[in-house]
Amino acid sequence: MAAFDAAIAAGYGIECDVRASRDGVAFVFHDAILTRMAGRDEAVAALDAVALDGVPLPDGGAIPRLSALLARCGGRVPLLVEIKAEGRHVRSVCAAVARDLSRWPDAPVAVMSFNPWAMRWFVKQQVGQVRGLVVTQQGKGRIRGGIARALALWLSKPDFLACDIRDLPSRLSRRARAGRLPVLTWTVRSAADRARAAIHADQSIFERGHD
Template structure:
C-alpha cells in the first residue's frame, strides 16, 4: 500500500516548540485559557484537543468524560454548548470554545488542533472545527488526529488545510501496527506526522524525514525525551517544565 505526504514543508510546524495542552501546571489547568496565555507569553506554539458539544460546537477539552477536568459525571458530547460554558476547570477558568482560543491566538501563535473523534462518524466535529477556522483565514493552524477518517474529511472538504496524523506504536503488535498505520496514512494523506516520542526512531519517522516532511513528537517530558527528539524529529510537543 502506497502513501504520500502532500504539500511543502510548512515553517509553522517547526518554528517553535508546542506547549502540550498549553503551558499548564502549578495551579494552571491543561487546555485552559490561563495555560494558553502562558504559552503565548513565552513565545511557544500551542497544542490543544477538541471535542464536540451535543449541539455541534467545538470545545477545547481532552477527555470524553467530564470527571477529571470538570468535576462532574457525564460526557462532553451529552451537553449543549450553553451548559459546557458554565463548567469550570480546576483553576477556575471556563472550558474554552475553539473559537475563543483562535481569537486569543489572533492569527499569530502557531496552533495544533487535535480532533478527538472516536469512530468513523467525524462529519459533525470536522465541520465545527472548519467553521471556526474560517474566521481566521491564513492563521498558522494545523489540524491533526489519531483518527484518519477525520483527516480524510479535510482531504475531501478542505484540502488546503494543513493536516497531520498522530501515531503511536505503544500497546500494538508489530505486524498489526504496520498494517493499521499504512491504512491510516492512505486515508489521511497527511502533510506531517506526530509520533509518540517513545517510538522514535521508527520506520515511519525515518521514511518521512528522508522525504523531507515534518515529524513532530509528543509528549516530551524529560531530558532523555529531548535528546531523542533532537535526533529523530523536527519539533517537539512538550509538557510544562520540560521545554
C-alpha cells in the same frame, strides 16, 4: 486559558485537543467524559454548548471554546488542533473546527488526529488545510499495527506525522523524514526526550517551558 496565555507570552506554539458539543460547537477539552476535570459523569458530546459553557474547571475558569482560543492567539503563534473523535463519526467535530478556522484564514493553524477518518474529512471538505496524523506504536502488534498505520496514512494523506516520543527512532519516522514528510513528536518531558527529539524529529510538543 492561563496556560495558553503563558505560551503566547513566551512565543511558543500551542497544541490543544478539541471535542464537539451535542449541538456541534468545538470545545478545547481532552477527555470524552467530564469526570476527571469537572467531577461530572457526563460526556462532552451529550451536552450542548451553553451547558458546557457553565461547567467550571478546577482553576475556576470555564471550558474554552476553540473560537475563543483562536481569538486569544490572534494569529500570533502557531496552533495545532488535535481533533478527538471515535470511529467514522467525525463530521460534527470536523465541521465545527473548520467553521472556527474559517474565521482566521491567515492564522498559522494545522489540524491533526489519531483518527484517519477525521483527516480524510479535511482532505475531502477543506482542500489546502494543513493536516497531520498522530501515531503511536505502544501496545500494538508489529504486523497488525503496521497494517493499521498503512491504512491510516492512505486515508489521511497527511502533511506531517506526530509520533509518540517513546517510539523514536522508528521505521515509520525514518521513512517519513527521508520522504520529506515532517515528523513532530509528543510528549517531550525530560532532557532525554529533548535529546531524542532533536535527533529524530523536526519539532517537539512539550508540556512546560523548561521541557
